[in-house]
Amino acid sequence: MLNETPIIETRDVDFFYGSFKALANINMDILPQRVTALIGPSGCGKSTFLRCLNRMNDTIARTRIEGQILLDGQDIYAPDVDLTALRQRVGMVFQKPNPFPQSVYDNIAFGPRILNLVSNRYELDQIVERSLRQAALWDEVNDQLDKEALGLSLGQQQRLCIARVLAVQPDVILMDEPTSALDPIAIEQIESLIYELKQQYTIVIVTHNMQQAARVSDFTGFFWLGKLIEFSPTADLFTTPKEELTETYITGRAG
Numbered sequence: 001m002l003n004e005t006p007i008i009e010t011r012d013v014d015f016f017y018g019s020f021k022a023l024a025n026i027n028m029d030i031l032p033q034r035v036t037a038l039i040g041p042s043g044c045g046k047s048t049f050l051r052c053l054n055r056m057n058d059t060i061a062r063t064r065i066e067g068q069i070l071l072d073g074q075d076i077y078a079p080d081v082d083l084t085a086l087r088q089r090v091g092m093v094f095q096k097p098n099p100f101p102q103s104v105y106d107n108i109a110f111g112p113r114i115l116n117l118v119s120n121r122y123e124l125d126q127i128v129e130r131s132l133r134q135a136a137l138w139d140e141v142n143d144q145l146d147k148e149a150l151g152l153s154l155g156q157q158q159r160l161c162i163a164r165v166l167a168v169q170p171d172v173i174l175m176d177e178p179t180s181a182l183d184p185i186a187i188e189q190i191e192s193l194i195y196e197l198k199q200q201y202t203i204v205i206v207t208h209n210m211q212q213a214a215r216v217s218d219f220t221g222f223f224w225l226g227k228l229i230e231f232s233p234t235a236d237l238f239t240t241p242k243e244e245l246t247e248t249y250i251t252g253r254a255g
Helices: 046-052 083-089 104-114 121-134 154-166 184-197 210-216 234-239 244-250
Strands: 008-017 020-030 035-039 063-071 090-093 172-176 202-206 219-224 227-233
Touching (some): 020 227, 035 046, 035 210, 046 172, 090 154, 104 121, 104 154, 121 154, 154 172, 154 184, 184 202, 184 210, 210 234, 219 234, 219 244, 227 234
Parallel strands (some): 035 202, 035 219, 090 172
Antiparallel strands (some): 008 063
């Protein structure tokens, strides 16, 4: 039986871009080793909320957050929080693959080197291989680790970016529409990978694709105009939604 204590808790979270309130009163418990999907129309706040979970919004001028976001009970917005350590624990995979213009090996080795997670080349080799295996990419690239990462296919680049996150041993992986730029075969590979990774990691994924949310997630949150309208086990949300607006959205009559 998995631990049912939430790894992330959000409490009455409001978020502002200047005077614009992008998120209002978001309360959500994210359980460990589960996949939580965030759905809703464009501009509804789901990506903004995702970026709150590892303080990526801190890089945007004139933004502010109210309420609390707890990671293992600790407020990630407390003044003494080490942002580097937070983003090591809560990694992020973006919509478009963004490998560094370096070799496949150096992309994976970047985080462990910066964070001093290794003391010698052997340990680094082990992390690179382990991360690429976890991302289901090792068999495709093990003979070309010195190849420029930008020469990989888009699907391979996205799995490389996932491996780069895995290399620093996170607890949580945030994914912001990770398959929207990919072809159907690459999408299937990433979805299979998500299923494998949740055995060890907590995953929060933003997706426009409701079928994808239904396939990969254990819980789904439906956002609308900056509010969390409904948060339920995925099967319940898609078959017996509690809110009329949720039903209207998932049946295609709104959004």
